[in-house]
Amino acid sequence: MSSVLRGIWDNTYGLLVDDGQLAIGAIASLAITWFVAQSGTDQLRENAGWLLLALVVALVIANLYRAGRNARRRVS
Amino acid sequence: MDLVNLAIAATPAFIASAVEFVEATTIVLAVGITRGWRAPLVGSALAALTLAVIVATLGVALVTVVPEHLLLGLVGTLLLLFGLRWLRKAVLRFAGIVALHDEDEIYRREVADLRAQGLKKTEFDWVGTIVAYKAVLLEGIEVAFIVIAFGAKGVAAMNAAIVGAIAAGVIVTALAAALRQPLTAVPENWMKFGVGAMLSAFGVFWFGEGIGAEWPGDAASIPIILAAFLAASWLAARMLRGLLPEGARVEARNV
Numbered sequence: 001m002s003s004v005l006r007g008i009w010d011n012t013y014g015l016l017v018d019d020g021q022l023a024i025g026a027i028a029s030l031a032i033t034w035f036v037a038q039s040g041t042d043q044l045r046e047n048a049g050w051l052l053l054a055l056v057v058a059l060v061i062a063n064l065y066r067a068g069r070n071a072r073r074r075v076s
Numbered sequence: 077m078d079l080v081n082l083a084i085a086a087t088p089a090f091i092a093s094a095v096e097f098v099e100a101t102t103i104v105l106a107v108g109i110t111r112g113w114r115a116p117l118v119g120s121a122l123a124a125l126t127l128a129v130i131v132a133t134l135g136v137a138l139v140t141v142v143p144e145h146l147l148l149g150l151v152g153t154l155l156l157l158f159g160l161r162w163l164r165k166a167v168l169r170f171a172g173i174v175a176l177h178d179e180d181e182i183y184r185r186e187v188a189d190l191r192a193q194g195l196k197k198t199e200f201d202w203v204g205t206i207v208a209y210k211a212v213l214l215e216g217i218e219v220a221f222i223v224i225a226f227g228a229k230g231v232a233a234m235n236a237a238i239v240g241a242i243a244a245g246v247i248v249t250a251l252a253a254a255l256r257q258p259l260t261a262v263p264e265n266w267m268k269f270g271v272g273a274m275l276s277a278f279g280v281f282w283f284g285e286g287i288g289a290e291w292p293g294d295a296a297s298i299p300i301i302l303a304a305f306l307a308a309s310w311l312a313a314r315m316l317r318g319l320l321p322e323g324a325r326v327e328a329r330n331v
Contacts, residue, residue: 018161026156030283034149037287049284049291053301056280057308060160064167064312068319071173075320 022063029055082236088278089240092222092271095264096215097248099182102258103211106186107204109256115201119208127216131238135224139234145286148229152283155225159275166269167309171316183258219245225275229282273309277302 029052037048107116138147168174186207193203223241227234252258280301284291291297 018165022160022164023157026160027153030153030156033283034287037289045288046290048287049280049289049297052284052289053280053304056156056160056276057304060163060305060308061312061315063164065315065319067164067168067173068171068316072320 019063019067021066022059025059025063026056029059082239085233085236086240086243088271088274089222089226089237090244091267092226092275093219093241093244094248095267095271096218096222097245098258098264100212100215101248101252102183103186104208105252105256105258106183107190107208110187110190111201111204115204116208119205119210120212122205123209123212123216126213127220130217131220131223134220135227135234138224139227139230145288147286148282149286151225152279152281152286154221154279155275156279156283158221158225159272159277159279162268162272163276163305163309164272166265166272167313167316169265170269170313171320173316173320180258226278269309273302273305276305 032055033048033052036051037045040048104116104120107119138151142150165174190204190207219241223234223237225237226240227237277298281291281295281298
């Protein structure tokens with residue numbers, strides 16, 4: 001039974017986190033967006049969604065670039 | 077909700093759940109073909125029961141108890157984490173940096189493992205039951221997560237997500253039962269790529285709504301957000317091919 005529970009935990013954690021840096025980056029993007037929406041003007045709050053989108057898209061590209069560079073280092 | 081709108085609302089959950097059902101079916105098939113069908117069917121039924129309890133308790137509690145803004149923020153966060161994980165892996169697989177998910181190879185390995193464990197004809201096959209239970213439960217948790225995530229917006233969305241997931245389960249199971257072999261023809265990586273982008277787009281949209289952001293045209297913004305993720309993934313895939321034109325293939329063989 002404990003192996004099933006461990007499997008459930010591993011799977012649930014694995015559902016959300018595959019690459020730690022990507023997960024931390026995503027949470028940081030969400031926190032920045034939330035902070036901007038809460039502390040800025042109404043106009044900033046209304047447009048905070050686009051800020052989040054820009055941050056996450058930049059994060060995806062940066063993370064994949066890093067993964068590619070790491071892979072190239074291992075190959076060469 | 078009429079049938080057409082229900083079908084549209086259920087599609088994201090259908091596609092996302094189908095990928096998970098394909099993976100669970102591979103293991104259940106391996107158990108059934110090597111050790112007989114009674115044990116994997118019992119294991120699958122028990123896992124389905126466990127999942128129904130999880131969805132009923134968590135899903136209903138989330139939709140009815142948690143305040144809407146908090147719920148959208150929470151679900152948006154989970155969807156974004158979940159979606160980005162799939163999107164990243166799919167792009168790395170397209171670039172050859174991570175090996176493609178091979179249902180045939182997984183099936184062969186599982187069959188060999190199960191045959192090695194042997195089977196006494198007189199006893200109930202607990203090994204087969206547990207292997208099937210574990211596979212269906214673990215993949216099913218992902219399905220439950222998908223249903224809760226897509227259905228978090230309200231009762232109608234939850235119903236559509238449940239319909240989508242059930243339809244995916246029925247179709248995948250029926251196909252596997254008819255073919256009696258793993259569903260290797262399913263373009264899993266393309267599906268995971270599409271679903272990853274879709275979940276990420278929903279995540280951004282709902283988190284934005286949760287913190288009080290205004291989206292022009294409300295849900296009509298989702299295709300624009302989705303397009304941004306698809307464009308970023310395309311750019312990243314091209315970039316990776318530039319970085320590792322031949323090396324990516326070498327790296328894939330080493331995984």
